[in-house]
Amino acid sequence: MSKSDTKQNPEFLDYVYQLNEGNSLEEALRLSLEEIDKIDVDQLKRIGLKTYEKDKWTLHQIIQHLIDWERIWGFRAIIFARSEGSTPEAHDQEIMAKNSNANEIPLEVLIEELRIVRQSSILLFKSFNEDILKTNCKFFEYEMPLFSIGLTIAAHQIHHLNVIRERYLPLDK
Template sequence: MANNLNSNEYDAYYNRYLKKIPGHVALGILLLENKQEFLSFLEKLKPEDLTYSYAKGKWSVAEVIQHLIDVERIFQYRSLTLARDPGVELPGFDHNAYVTASSVKNRDIQSFKNEFIAVRDAGIGLYESFSEEMLTSKGFVGGSATSCRALGFIVAGHTKHHIEFFKDNYQII
């Protein structure tokens, strides 16, 4: 498991993301490598790809990219909160509602790249600022015990999951 996370640091639902990342890479390095992998994916997109959806009712490429950015921000906020206020209880969020409310139709690939870079770099800086005690501090997210560091690893695995999903289902790269 990622950086020797214990199963009591996250909800079992997130195993699907954590199993996609190497277990021996430090969080900061992982987030940097994962950032480059996602930017490489974005480089392969054509403008018309943003509106593509692999099936009726499924998110478009642009909506998935916005979802990734939204999740990144939310998990950073959760990490900051757990680091500063261990034991806190944070609610879950409805990712479908966030996608529906996003305004991706007016976005281009460069704007997504710029936002992803800004958000990921902010996250890398955030995790680098945490002491070991802060990284292992826990609270509750959506009712499940969660550590600050687990959220960082999960977000990297979540990004990797969607890169693979793009390749397997959207078949645009």
Template sequence: MNQRPLVEEYAGDFGEYIRLVPEGNIIDILLAQEKQMTELLASLSESQGAYRYAEGKWTLKEVVGHITDGERIMTYRLLRFARGDQTSLPGYDQEVFMPPFGSWTTAQLAEDYRAVRQSTITLLRGLPAEAWSRKGTANNVSITARALAYVIAGHELHHMGVIRNRYLS
């Protein structure tokens, strides 16, 4: 899938993430991200994973857990919309999803991340052409399945920038 989502395919804050995604096949981009994240997690010590750059900010482990849970939620939305489900889906409170990640090892985070990413890629590879442009509503915003695939990649790109600038510098 090489076609970027058109502006009409999304609204709200989703555009911030979509604009971060480079040109290219979205599945190839997601695969490259998987390799990069897996290498990053393999290189971290547990103390680096527990690092928090300021009071009240997430640890690096929590950021990775947030990326993974965010992907789970966006992929669920993508699946529903790609299949033609028009049920309006709610937003979610990212803080509610945070509690377990501080106690996880970096190896557990890597395993969880890889499983979720592989599931996303398998879903995307199996979508028929017409499914990519199907729309639904999530958090009161209309968005297509294609745009959600880009949101997944862009959300990770956003947080990888934060990781590079705040956690690893």
């Protein structure tokens, strides 16, 4: 699947394709799993619940956010792949973060959960044939081929790991 298969290109999809650097869906998800395995849990544990700015999420909340949103995108993919209908209009990530108990869960547990969810997403997208992957998905303000949902999962992780590298790792002093 390629960028040119997009029916209508929401603004964020350009960012998704850029972050995935032209990788195929299968390659993007494989590389994202490798990045999870490279996370330095000990370094993140030293940072703990510190944030780089008031009212920003903790590392725990960021990892939980990745898990939650991967599950949401996976649900959307299944709904569209099975021609079941539509998905809820939107979800509020701030409400979800505020109401999670992520700060009570050890980072190594959250990262293991993220790894398992990613493995599940890889199998989910592998189960879709070419026609399903090209299914046009319309929801909320978006329209995209189904394979782009998988690329969004990988790009979402890239985005947040970049934020962690740039803004949180300097807190490990």
